[in-house]
Structures are given as C-alpha cells and as structure tokens.
C-alpha cells in the first residue's frame with residue numbers, strides 16, 4: 001500500500017480495458033487492427049471530408065464507452081479521494097468512467113477530452129452527446145451545429161488539435177502538489193503523460209508505475225507493478 005498523504009494519479013487506456021474499452025494502440029487496439037480508422041481521428045481529414053465525418057459518427061454511435069461500467073481499478077481511485085489523499089486524477093481516457101465510478105468531476109482532468117460531449121468547431125458551443133444522438137438516429141449522417149451551422153465533433157482531442165491549456169495547467173498543479181506520482185495503465189510514450197512524469201521526477205516526487213507492459217520510465221520508478229490493474233489498485237490504496 002502507498003502511505004503518502006498527497007497522491008497525483010495519471011491513468012491511461014489500461015485501467016479501462018477490464019471494462020471492455022479497447023486500447024487504441026495496444027496489441028488488440030483499434031488502430032493496430034484497422035489503421036484506416038485513424039483518419040477519423042485526424043482533425044484535417046475530419047474538417048475537409050464529409051465522408052470521414054459520417055464514418056466518425058457511425059463509429060461514435062457504437063462506441064464501447066456508452067454501456068461500459070467502471071471496474072475495481074476506477075473504484076479504488078474513488079476510495080483514494082474519499083480518504084482525502086488525491087491531489088488530482090489526470091486521465092488520457094475519454095470514456096468518462098472515473099466520473100461514472102464516483103470520482104469528483106472537479107478532480108478529474110481529461111487530457112484528451114471526453115466522448116460524452118460534442119463541440120462545434122466554429123462557434124465553440126459545447127452540448128451533451130445525448131442531444132446529438134437522436135439526430136443521428138433520425139438519419140442525419142453529419143449533424144451540424146444548430147446555432148451556427150458549423151461542424152460538430154466529439155469533445156475529444158484529435159491528431160492535429162492542441163490540448164486544453166486549462167486542463168494541462170490543472171494536471172501540472174496536481175502533480176506539483178503531490179508526494180507520490182502514480183501512473184496507471186499508460187505506456188508513458190506520448191506527451192503530456194511523459195512530460196508529467198518528468199515534472200514529478202525533476203521535483204523529486206517518487207514515481208510508481210502500474211502497467212502490464214514496459215514503459216520508458218520503468219528504471220526511474222521507485223515501484224513497478226505489473227499485476228492486473230483491477231487487482232493491484234485496491235491493494236495499493238487500502
């Protein structure tokens with residue numbers, strides 16, 4: 001178990017695979033199996049091609065996130081918050097499962113956005129995905145913004161889009177305040193996840209990694225746990 005009083009947590013796809021959410025980059029991942037799907041996640045392709053948008057909306061309608069339930073890993077992080085030891089829950093996931101498990105939305109910093117909301121790329125208006133779904137079901141392949149006619153897109157970060165600076169700042173702040181940085185289910189190969197590890201290490205904050213696969217930070221971690229996340233986390237926090 002971790003006895004620190006202030007813990008910053010970073011989660012990646014690995015915490016949600018036990019909930020049935022596919023890991024995009026892993027061995028069974030969507031992009032590994034179907035590289036063409038990657039066009040849906042490229043902002044330039046999305047903006048210029050109605051066909052790509054129609055494909056993306058079809059994909060969203062059947063996304064695994066809608067029916068997924070949190071697992072013991074997500075619930076362990078709710079317990080960490082209940083104990084008053086969580087400085088922030090930074091996630092690379094867009095599935096909303098931390099909030100569904102009961103984590104306070106104010107503590108969850110979604111680096112890559114969320115599938116539960118939709119943004120207008122023209123006027124910036126944000127609406128719940130649930131407001132768009134009936135229009136898809138009524139046969140509109142590419143619903144436009146009802147305010148300005150602009151292109152709608154799920155409120156996730158596509159390739160070519162910048163991250164939300166406010167979310168990044170909150171993630172940095174949560175890391176700086178911590179005594180321990182706990183990285184869970186993330187390969188730590190992409191920015192900003194890797195950058196947050198550097199920030200922690202440079203500040204002398206010990207790094208604990210829970211991940212089945214090796215990461216570039218394994219040698220710098222004070223503890224490395226490779227058992228399944230939904231088993232490892234409950235043991236770590238209680």
Ligand code: ZN
Nearest residue numbers: 120123145148
């Ligand atoms: Zn608009």
